[in-house]
Amino acid sequence: MPSERLRPALVWQIAARDLLSTIRDRRTLNATILMPMILIPLFTLGLPLMLGSFIGGQQQERQKLGVVGELPPALRAALTKDETLADGTLVRAGVILEPVPDARAAVQSGTVDAAVQPATPIPTQAGHAQGTLEVYAKLNNMRAQAGAYSKVQDVVNAYNRTLTLDRLKTMGLDAGVLTPVTLKSVDASPPQEQRSGQLAFLVPMLMLQFILSGAMATAVDATAGEKERGTLESLLVAPVRRGEVVAGKLLATTITALTSACFSVLGFILSGLLVGVFTRGRSGASAEITQAMGGQLTLGVGGALALLGVALSAALLISALLITVGIYARSFKEAQTYIAPLSLAIVLPAVMLQFSDFLTLNTGLYALPLFGGMLTLLEIVRGSVTLSHVGVAILANLVGTTLLGLLARRSFNREEIIFRN
Template sequence: MLWRVAVRDLLATIRDRRTLNATIFMPLVMIPLLTLGLPFLMGNLIGGKQTERQKVGVIGTLPAPLRSMLESDVKSESGAVLRSGVTLVPVTDAMKAVQDGDVEAVLKPAQPMPTQAGGQTATLEVYGKLASMSSEAGAVGKVQNVVEAYNRSLTVDRLKTMGLDEQTLTPVRVQAIDATPEQARRSGMLAFLIPMLMLQFILSGGMATAVDATAGEKERGTLESLLVTPVRRSEVVGGKLLATTLTALISALFSVAGFVVTGFVVAQLRARQDGGSLASEMSSMMGGQLTLTLPGVLALLGIGLSSALLISALLIAISIYARSFKEAQTYIAPLSMLIVIPVIMLQFADFLNFSTAVYATPLIGSMIALLDTVKGTVTTPHALLAILGNLLGALLVSMVARRSFGREEIIFRN
């Protein structure tokens, strides 16, 4: 009887094409767009500013070597332009020229610029929209890099006159060697988004079934006919919980498929000849690859299943209290915040030391355990604690839902 109730609600869900889109197609499309498309877009935007020639105003006189360095392109060994130079134009009012958009930056020497090291230090005023990421990636950033290179060239020339070489400036060189585990390195900088997206799609996948099977049936008047049949209230709650959990798990499964697709695309980018471009490098660094061992897969499945049970029980318990479909959606909206807010904490997970008890916290412990699983650092006790916390929470919330189905003031609240 429990399975019959579940099939009844699942058929109602399958008939709604919008629900299928939210459950299947949205995870497959949105996850690659967020974890791969966004970094790729940022890389293209920043790389485009680097290879684009910007106008830079000049007030006063710049040394000829510095002007040449500012106007010259930086190229790779193959001849491709990595960073283009700037076009220097004379201006009279620095602030007005930048604010009106005539130039992206203005250079104004406060004192005569030196042509050799060891003399008087001069200040070069750089006017630009410093709060603008576009300006920082474009003209202002280029000017700062060129001035640093100019200073170094003057210092090197000064050392040569003293019989010293460039190595004198760096008596100790630092060679950084990445000791991060391979799986954690592959997961990328946006790994903290994976737990949020998985739980978010579990919520969105189960919400349609849960709301339609409770508040929707109350609104249509079909819930009363179900409750007068010879079916125990626990079977009704169990069937609806099963249907909601199955829908949520399907959404979670396709969200994992979305991460796998992202990882495959990142691997192809790394293997291509043009993988050294800024866009592909940012996609590889931030998007990452989802590579799991067998214990990691089992942990992911266990945490995902227990999370789906807990979220489904919450959806059923909340939706049965609502008078209508729209009212149920209003009550459920704050649940998204319970998933989004901990992501702020997960961004700084490397700085935090989580106690063992945190893993037993429903949903929050699951997000931390999922992040550990993606990075390959999850331990069996932590995974089991996260699963147990979710199961215990699901049991308690299911009991609340069972009690609500037995109260006429809730069933006939509309």
């Protein structure tokens, strides 16, 4: 009985054959190399920049505030006053007060961004009757929330504090009596987690997405594409074992998947450098939000090796899954139809990683193929990973790869699957 051991030379020849087919397609190369370098900085830097510019822009823009009735002169002056830094930089622009007959109608028609109406007289001194100021705004509108509505809230809070402090002075007291206990927030997160930012969950999500997109083109072309072109039969009649065919195609698919993963890591590093360049020496809402959300990917040698190991095991698992699906499909188009829902099954759990802080993490979650790897990647980015979690996640992915590889090998041995068109 001939030996069933795989012959590395033949496995590599099959892999090289499929890789050559992939390299010839420039669109695949663009999706594997250029897209991670472009899209990742756009997501991790462009989104915080856009959000920061939006919020900061609304604070520096003058909105129209409708007024029904009379407001105390001090409150009117505070609403229209500009807030600037010592160097003259505008932090928050005052609003433009416009008398309106109906506050609700003025907001609904878009005449003003928000409107205020005293339900009871607004006091000019603390300690007298309490007044109520109604604020009309479209509360589900982010522009209104970040602009006129936010300014009214800030100004009224400052007005209340001013009246209270004036009242305390007449009583011989200082502002300290209002806050006998003060809070001081201290971020206890590891330094790496602080640098990773609030969008750290995007790292495993985008990395898995680019692994999937990088593996997809090679896997489908090497299975369903070859069946459709009729070139798979010539390979199977050659003096190679079916296991070597599966191993070669798995190797080629994994290489393209890992190539995409490597460029996605470079994209995150580039994004972190751009965040540092943008926020250096800048202040204001835009810079603060960009720094808090964008974050930077900083890894030591151990973290880089752990990330590489988890990414490699995830690439093997995804590649084995795509090859299994591709060899079952009759055509390239049918394979794409099968893979579309599979891609959602991979991406959706990655999106849910933003809520991972609410999960009770135990070994069982890390033993879930692929999802355990996503959790581990997130911990690596945040600098809180443990060696046991890395080992369990990699082992789970390798077990899944082995099972899918055996299923793919079985499919290659069944003529009704190989030769059906």
